[in-house]
Amino acid sequence: MLRDLRKLPTDRVLVSPSVLASDFSCLGGEIVRAAQAGADVIHLDVMDGGFVPNLSFGPPVIRSIRPKSGLLFDTHLMIEHPAKYAAAFAAAGADHLTFHLECSDPAGEVIDAIRKAGCTVGISLKPATPPEAVFPWLEKIDLVLVMTVEPGFGGQSFMAGQLPKIAAIKREILRRKLHIQLEADGGLDERTVIPTASCGANLIVAGTSVFRHPEGMEEAIRRLHAATGVLDSQL
Known part of the structure; x- marks a missing residue:
């Protein structure tokens, strides 16, 4: 199993189940289930109650679940001061850290x-932040992570207005010939x-639609992977 984001492909859809939608009473088991169902990476949402109006978990929880899976831990830091805590999250077992430009x-x-x-780096943009903000x-x-909901809570409705942002960032990545995951x-x-x-996003974070799919996680992930056929089709 690959735990280096730089070695993952960008030409097919990869699925990153968000454990925020899982059963926290058996978090380790939920991660094992996601891996067995075909997840490519595991998405960990870290919230500090300041940058976003919610709290989730920190390095101790990541350390406790790290032995449960060899999948890459795709860690999304929705916190005010990521520079201060980067080393702690890496030491706990995070492979990749995404922080918010805001x-x-x-x-x-x-x-x-x-x-x-020692981690790979991603930048996330809130819905109101324009695509050009990440270009420098x-x-x-x-990695670039485009939020298609307001960060901080699971189970929100998809914001279709973010699609042009995804397309604009993908065009710039291709123009510069960069190997960057667009999430x-x-x-x-x-x-x-x-x-x-x-529109070019190849790394798909899915929480509720994976962990609570009526036909099971394996079918949910299979259907998401099937979207590889339309990857970049409008660019």
Whole structure:
């Protein structure tokens, strides 16, 4: 199993189940189930109650679940000061850290802190942030995460207005010939993944639609993977 984001392909849809929608009473088992169902990576949502109005978990929980899976831990830091905590999350077992461009720390300092900690780096954009905001940083990062809901809560409805942002970022990645994962997170299921992938997003975060799919996780992930056929089709 690959735990280096830089070695993952960008030409097919990869599924990153968000454990925020799982049963926290048996979190380790839920991660095992997701891996067995065909997950490519595992998405961990870290919320501090400040940057977003909710709390989730921190390094101790990540450390406790790390032995349960050899999949890459795709860790989304929805926190005000990611530079301060990058080393702690890396030591706990996070392989990749994505921070928000809108956080309180300067982006360059956060990137340096994450690299120093030994993780790959991603930048996330809230819905109101324009795509051009991430362009100056593309050569320095490995992933861009476009939020298709407001960050902080699971189970929200997909915001179709974010599709042009995804397409704009993908065009810039291709123009510069960069190997960058373009991730989308929020309200994604077998229906909304089609337009999302067609705009160029290849790493799909799905919580409720995977962990609570009526036909089971394996079928949910299979249907998301099927969107590979429309990847980049509108670019």
